[in-house]
Amino acid sequence: MRSILPVAALLALAACSPQPSDKKAEAPPLVAAPPVAALKPPKADIPAGDYVLDKHHATLVFRVSHLGFSNYTAAFANFDAKLRFDQNNAAVSALEATIDPKSLTLPAPPEGFVEELTGPHWLNTATYPSITFHSTKVEVTGPDTGKVTGDLTLHGVTKPVVLDVTYNGGYAGHPMDPHARVGFSAKGTFKRSDFGIAYGVPAPGTTMGVSDEVQVQIEAEFTGPPLVAAPPAAS
Template structure:
């Protein structure tokens, strides 16, 4: 799953990275993205360039949107054989971030009727199968553990590109976007699910959207 560096990715990285004194010398004008190889190996999550957002219906009037602020992931990735890749992720449910929550609302969601964070302080995902579906897409099936229940969940992943390293970032870097859905009632969280044929309550289906960048093996020149 090799891919050229997207010019937009290069500029985005340059914008949020420390710049040396001589910007022109360090970041020359690039007319076209140069093809590079992304190395195989172990990759760790760059938490400053990652997000985990979920949505579910509220009374059928809107999709309530929230996120988790603390999560980590480890990836083994081989662009020549992407189907052999493996992914492990852990989420701290106590890092739940809510938009302008009413008093006590977060505590309620972390309580036994919802995330039950005291009894189950980690949400985990461990891949069991990676199926390549296109030049830069794949289905990642994994065991998802939530509220003490483990069930298979499928993520639709898109490889956004990467590089082998850069003087301002002397490690390989790759980026992915992923989406998935699951029913919370399958994990023993059925409080407030609307009665059949109605939307009066909080939706059963949870939609997840993930943005990630991973840092990998060092740039060959930097490793010497």
């Protein structure tokens, strides 16, 4: 914001200056707003270390095609994650996540539908009470983007899955939130049949059923090391 103040002051002075009577006053030039990135806290101040999921600011949503007519959208309400984070050295960053499949949340489910999806034909939560993800590789693809490869264990089967991740920024903390905070958006796809959940997959060449492909979207904030207090002023 400091960079725009001198410009604003010059515009104010120009508006107050008398205009020549024989020349029509011209409108002051438009001043472009600072880019959104300039309004974010500086990333250079964000400490490396261990971060935990802020469950109040996290969502895990998945979509499957229903008959080819719509993308049926559902979510898991209970999940947790731990992040080892170093924005200057992505290779040493790592993520571990655990999902409670019994926390499946559906939009206006018909009677018994939740029990069906958590039952033997689908998630089979009685036999497989958790879903886990452990990262195995983190790659940088751009200034704020990357790919996180990890082992997804679902329905008792472990397979590699790749997430496309956007780093949304963060801060080192402030008095009202005295811990470092970082935020991410992520998305990925996998085939549920690879994990032994093939019930209802459409026959080849048709869409009559529920798609094999599952789309996952994640929004997550993590809190980390405590804010370092400013050093006392020299006496």
